[in-house]
Amino acid sequence: MEDDGDVLAQLNSQNVNQLLRMLENYLPQSIVIQNWIRKHQEWESKVPEMEFKVLSPRAKVSSGCVAICICSGVAAKQYGVVFATEENSDLLKQCLSETKLIHWEEFTHFTGVLECHATIMSAVLGSKGFKNTDAQISQSFLLQIPIERALKQKPKMLPDGFVIGSVDLSHFPEAINIWDGYRRTTMKMFELNISTGVFRVHEDGRKELVAMSVQAEYGGVSILQTAPHFQQQGFGTSVLTDITSKMAKQGIHPHGHVLKDNFQSLGLFKKCGYDIVGKSFWIFIEKND
Known part of the structure; x- marks a missing residue:
């Protein structure tokens, strides 16, 4: 250049x-x-x-x-x-x-x-x-x-039959609301970044993904999602607490962005010790017709 x-x-x-x-x-x-x-x-x-x-x-x-x-x-x-x-x-x-x-x-x-x-x-x-x-x-x-506050947080106990681990690229198809121009970047997030997943372990040993979060390409918390039939059971708190701890242990300043009208996610971040420090904007580039 x-x-x-x-x-x-x-x-x-x-x-x-x-x-x-x-x-x-x-x-x-x-x-x-x-x-x-x-x-x-x-x-x-x-x-x-x-x-x-x-x-x-x-x-x-x-x-x-x-x-x-x-x-x-x-x-x-x-x-x-x-x-x-x-x-x-x-x-x-x-x-x-x-x-x-x-x-x-x-x-x-x-x-x-x-x-x-x-x-x-x-x-x-x-x-x-x-x-x-x-x-x-x-x-x-x-x-x-x-970071110092994140390191002091204790993991949330999971019910019997549920375990916490990491997700990988094989779990990418389960992510929702990924806009088309962001799909390739999101795949790299699943492949390369810090992640957390809560899994239900079935009697045959099969693990069903219940909730997950992946560190974004901008370094913060992203793809914070819980499967519809497992919502309101504390699994979102489990994955957010876990990925926050993982980031802090690597010296990464944990942060995230929550859409202004997503009150449920905003409450979850606050519950897990996050503070609002300002407004942030995604600015999309599109030429006038």
Whole structure:
């Protein structure tokens, strides 16, 4: 990627690691981009076709004030995240508006955009001829639990005949509500990421998947689902508590996004010790007709 003279520059691995250390100072606001980068660093060694880039203002490389991340090769199109400290919102807007390193038409979406940045993203996209309506923006609550608190949580006891374990790619067909542009990415989540599943063990030894959760490509809790005939029995609490503990033990800051009108999931996260730390938005990229 040619970037000479651009307002943005691509960070090398040393500067990316320096950026990660700096982002610790801005938690929990930086939790999405920090976990996103770490997860894609991990995937890079396992997914040969994947490429991810971290861009930062050329004049302030690795300062932590503004960062824009892009991934290609996993999904059919690119996806990314953005971050800026509060005092650098104008610089974020300038970078998004002026850079030639972001090929907007090649994107499906940007993940977990903070409320203060969503307005900037929306304005920039509108100025470049992309749709700028509520249909292109999905609003969620951003929740997180500090690592030290997550490590103190005790696992929830399961009824007799039920066990907890992990899920894998064979369980992907049981996931529901996966939008088409996200399917390939979700399959990598099942194949490569931390996961939890509660299983009912039948008399013949067969294990029936009851509930599950998988760490997302952005590093947070995702695919938190319970089979319809096992709902309201505490299995959602079991998988959320377990995957939260697994993430914390690996030094990952546990977090998740819950759609603004999903009151059941919001209550479950709060029950498991998560706090709302702000609003987050999925911004989908679609050209005007």
